[in-house]
Every structure is written in C-alpha cells, then in structure tokens.
Amino acid sequence: DAGVTQSPTHLIKTRGQQVTLRCSPKSGHDTVSWYQQALGQGPQFIFQYYEEEERQRGNFPDRFSGHQFPNYSSELNVNALLLGDSALYLCASSLDRGRSGIQYFGAGTRLSVL
C-alpha cells in the first residue's frame, strides 16, 4: 500500500518564476493538505482540498494556489516566487477531512529559490 508520494523531491527556481508541486495521497484517502516548513520551524498550513475544492486556507497569499483532481491527487502552484518561498513543502492526506486528526505525510519537496 503506497503511502503519500510527492514529486519532485528537490527543485531549484529563480525569483519570479512559477512552480508546480505534485502529491498523490495514501490509497483510500480523499483529503489533501499542504504545508510549508521553513528551516528550524514546524509545518505551516497552506490549504486543504476535499472533493476538488479548497475547503480551508491558512495565512498565505494568493500566489499560492492548488488543485485537486478526481483521483484525489493534488497540485500546489506558487507564482512569482520569492526568496522567502524557499522551504520544504509537505503534502498530507487523510480521510473524512482529517477530523480524526491523523494526517499521513509525504517526504516533501525541497524548493530552493535563488
């Protein structure tokens, strides 16, 4: 049973560019959440997708957008990249919108913005 998979594992971009990160949830899970983890910090909630809709959003600008596909996989898009967007981006999947509280995380995509 494959867990949460994310691609790519590493990415290097320059300021102003756009990036797309991808996530496949754990089998049977219908909810995907995205987090940003800066160095030395805990994960910060970006947004959550359920039934192909953004259901909750954290304190992130509109440059951060996402999408969920009918097979529950998800993408995170970041436009007009800033140096401060350099971080580990984690995807987490869960069942029933994660109300059980237990989310399963992927290994993350490390984004470096130069």
Place this chain on the structure above:
Amino acid sequence: DQQVKQNSPSLSVQEGRISILNCDYTNSMFDYFLWYKKYPAEGPTFLISISSIKDKNEDGRFTVFLNKSAKHLSLHIVPSQPGDSAVYFCAASEWNNDMRFGAGTRLTVKP
C-alpha cells in the same frame, strides 16, 4: 502568531531513561492534540494523540499528558531507545480547522 510552542529545541537522554518533551499552546479552543515524529529525509509520522476530554493517553512506551488549565501537554517515552532519536512535533487543532504545529524538539538518545 505562534499558538503552539515547543520551547526546547533539543533534548538529550541516556538509553533506558525517560524522555519528556513539552508543548504549550495559547488557543483554548484547541480540542485535539497530536505528536508527530520526523526522521531526516522523511515526512512526519503520526505517533500518538489525545482529545481534550482526556488527560492521559498511553500507547506502549509512549504516553501523552494533557493539562488543559495550564494549556500544556507533554510526551513521555519510557524507556528511551536510540531509534527514538528524531525531531518531535507537537500539533493542535480545533473542530473543523487546520492543524497548528510547534517548531519541534530534536531528541537524541545516547546508547
């Protein structure tokens, strides 16, 4: 706005002894608390959780204690093993809302 705080960035204990990791929160609406463990190059993995209606939850060597009046929770690992060496994140959520994480505590268990 840091609603979940882990004030100890690191902790070192001897194998076989108890590890106690602490977490404080400010939002009294939080009703569900979790601990995650993270190894290098891996995503956080769920360890143990507790609902606000309880004050203790135990799972093998791991016990989480919740003190709602003090807005404090702790994770006890007994006995500690070298394989427990990892970064531990405390997380909290309120009904139907996003999860907030602390900055993590790096635990090192020395053989």
